[in-house]
Amino acid sequence: MSKLNIQIFVDVIAMMTGSPVEKTVFIYDDSPSGSVGKGTHKAISAVYPGQLIQWNLYPVDVQTPVWLGGITFGPQETGAAATPQAGSTATTNSSNGAQAGQGLVGSETPWLCTWTGYAPLCMLPNYGHPYTLHLQFGTTGKMISVAGPQLAFPTMYAPAPVRTDSVL
Numbered sequence: 001m002s003k004l005n006i007q008i009f010v011d012v013i014a015m016m017t018g019s020p021v022e023k024t025v026f027i028y029d030d031s032p033s034g035s036v037g038k039g040t041h042k043a044i045s046a047v048y049p050g051q052l053i054q055w056n057l058y059p060v061d062v063q064t065p066v067w068l069g070g071i072t073f074g075p076q077e078t079g080a081a082a083t084p085q086a087g088s089t090a091t092t093n094s095s096n097g098a099q100a101g102q103g104l105v106g107s108e109t110p111w112l113c114t115w116t117g118y119a120p121l122c123m124l125p126n127y128g129h130p131y132t133l134h135l136q137f138g139t140t141g142k143m144i145s146v147a148g149p150q151l152a153f154p155t156m157y158a159p160a161p162v163r164t165d166s167v168l
Contacts, residue, residue: 003052004119005030006045006149010057012064012137015144025135025146034154042148044128047119049153055115057135066137068115072145073131123153 006029015024025041033046047053059066123129128150136143 001048001051003054004045004047006053006055008055008057008068008133009060010066010135010137011060012066013061015135016064016138016142021144021146021148025133027149041146042150044150044152046154047123047151049119049121049123051119053117053119053151059137064138066135067113068133069136069141069143070134071115071117071131072134073129075130119151119153123151125153125155128152
């Protein structure tokens with residue numbers, strides 16, 4: 001099973017001027033298994049239980065830094081926030097959420113970091129596993145949370161779920 005790469009493109013200037021997330025955050029992945037919503041902030045990435053996932057963040061405007069301050073798995077009310085730790089990759093599988101760890105690429109500057117983690121082993125087919133991206137940007141490190149993306153374990157008959165609370 002190969003690694004799933006999730007690319008997050010952020011229009012930082014538009015975000016800083018108050019544009020909504022729908023017009024500033026664009027998520028893509030390289031899954032061949034039927035991801036849906038690519039190019040939106042609500043992308044549903046098709047993954048398999050235990051598959052390695054790597055999140056990469058790219059600013060549309062390269063003059064303004066943006067980085068992942070954390071990823072929260074599970075519904076926004078009950079998710080467990082991931083704490084950045086330089087040089088480590090950590091995952092947990094708990095009932096109230098999971099964490100993805102930050103692995104350094106290059107130097108100690110946060111905008112050069114990637115996040116890696118594993119899809120939960122307990123994923124059920126056709127159910128969405130939502131997560132929230134916590135984006136930090138600019139020189140002040142202002143944070144904006146982007147809820148909406150999901151991970152999903154697809155089946156042959158249903159590529160990805162429509163909602164997190166129902167089966168296709």
